[in-house]
Amino acid sequence: MEEKALIYCEGHFGDADGKTANGLIRRSQKYQITCIIDSTKAGLDSGEVLNGIKNDIPIFQDLTEAIESLREVPKYFIYGIAPKEAFLSTNQRKVLLKAMFLGMDVVNGLHDFISDDNEFVQNAQKCGVKLYDIRKPLANRYLNLYSGNIMNVKTPKIAILGTDCAIGKRTTAMLLVKTLKDRGLRASFIGTGQTSIIQGEKYGIALDAIPSEFMTGEVENAIIEANLHEKPDVIIIEGQSALSHQAFISTAAIIRGGHPDAIIVQHPPKRKTRVDFPYLKMPTLKSEIQLLETFSHSKVIAITINHENMNTEELKRTTKDYEDLFHLPTTDALAYGCNKLVKALFKAFPDLKEKSQIIN
Incomplete structure (x- = not known):
């Protein structure tokens, strides 16, 4: 209750x-x-x-x-x-x-x-x-070191990463989980920040409060626990900050501990400087995608837009421009929903489409 x-x-x-x-x-x-x-x-x-x-x-x-x-x-x-x-x-x-x-x-x-x-x-x-x-971690003796057991998780793992903090990665992840469940798939959400824990999500950690030695292990453990107990068809991992962000290392830990099989990258086109860091310029979407793919050895399969300070026409135009430039499905999950993201997942992981069709 x-x-x-x-x-x-x-x-x-x-x-x-x-x-x-x-x-x-x-x-x-x-x-x-x-x-x-x-x-x-x-x-x-x-x-x-x-x-x-x-x-x-x-x-x-x-x-x-x-x-x-x-x-x-x-x-x-x-x-x-x-x-x-x-x-x-x-x-x-x-x-x-x-x-x-x-x-x-x-x-x-x-x-x-x-x-x-x-x-x-x-x-x-x-x-x-x-x-x-909520952010207070357990004593170190109760935290998990990286074990490598994440490599035994065969369930597709999708990380929702981005170009900055506070751009809606968690919101997109949750909307995608809901859409996948509506399609009849068992989708598990892995939270990596304090907000998802306060929201009552079952699996996850406040990653930025964990000592660096244990960050990858805690991400790995949360995914393994969800995979063991929920038997999901797909796992969606909430991103934190940005891999390129000078002030934070959370994204690196998510990639190292989570071994994502694919990435969806979120970007606010109108944002000029990083939130709370006005002296740090935003990276380009192109540079972030290149960095993510190089570091993770995984592929970005879709782009999501944060529409802050954008009107409807700007959002539509930017969506089309990104699809033309990057040849990736692009959407704003809040404005347009997650159908394009689901299609991208089905293309990357055909078994998901088959499971969805069988259940439905």
């Missing part, structure tokens, strides 16, 4: 740093989301802000207004911002403490672990609430 939760996303709902809140509005298997807190969009409907479609999940000015309007205190307070700094400000700490005093368990996806913070721990005990640090 889904427990009720509200999401704190002050100043960032709908933008790149609000990706945890954005993801939970689009999909949540674990929580019933009651509202968003973001004073810059107070009074609006979160669905209309995010997707242009009303979902009746309101956005409130602050925690006080939210509780007064809801007329109840949700069980969970979810910190829905994923900023570059990854540490709580003084004002944000006050909001978390207020949530505790109201009797709410706190779900935190930052690298700033609240369960290691004496002030938060003492107040949580006083208020009788729990603190959940």
Whole structure:
């Protein structure tokens, strides 16, 4: 049974740093989301802000207004911002403490672990609430080193990678999983970030919080576990950051640990600099594809577009331009769905098409 939760996303709902809140509005298997807190969009409907479609999940000015309007205190307070700094400000700490005093368990996806913070721990005990640090890894002795057993996984593994952070790789992956399931296929999703874990996905890790020595092993283990227990026809792996990104190494670990059999690459054509790194220019889609294929020894079989700052005509034109230039099926999964991606998978892995036809 889904427990009720509200999401704190002050100043960032709908933008790149609000990706945890954005993801939970689009999909949540674990929580019933009651509202968003973001004073810059107070009074609006979160669905209309995010997707242009009303979902009746309101956005409130602050925690006080939210509780007064809801007329109840949700069980969970979810910190829905994923900023570059990854540490709580003084004002944000006050909001978390207020949530505790109201009797709410706190779900935190930052690298700033609240369960290691004496002030938060003492107040949580006083208020009788729990603190959940989603990114906090297990002790090293419980983590997995790379074993090479991933090479024994014969199920097709598809990685949704990209040219930057916060461009919708997780969203595309989840939409593709749903589409494949609708076609009668058993598709497993492997999460690699804190948002997918908060959403309630069964298999995955917050990869960027894992010590580097164990990153590939943790990815490998998550895939092996899903393959063992779910017996999927296809495995879809969520990407993180970009292989070319100077600040992160997650994509390298996903490729090394996951041994993807094919790659779908996502790109925001209008983005000029990397999110949260205005001094870093975006790579070209061509250079990223070349880098991915060289590093992974796998092939990019399709392109997906993030349509931020693009109108409908620009999206249509860019889709056609990319297909002409790269000779790869291209789509925007949010705008147009995943049919082109499914066709690309069926072409690369004919057995999937046969299984889909047999089941349907």
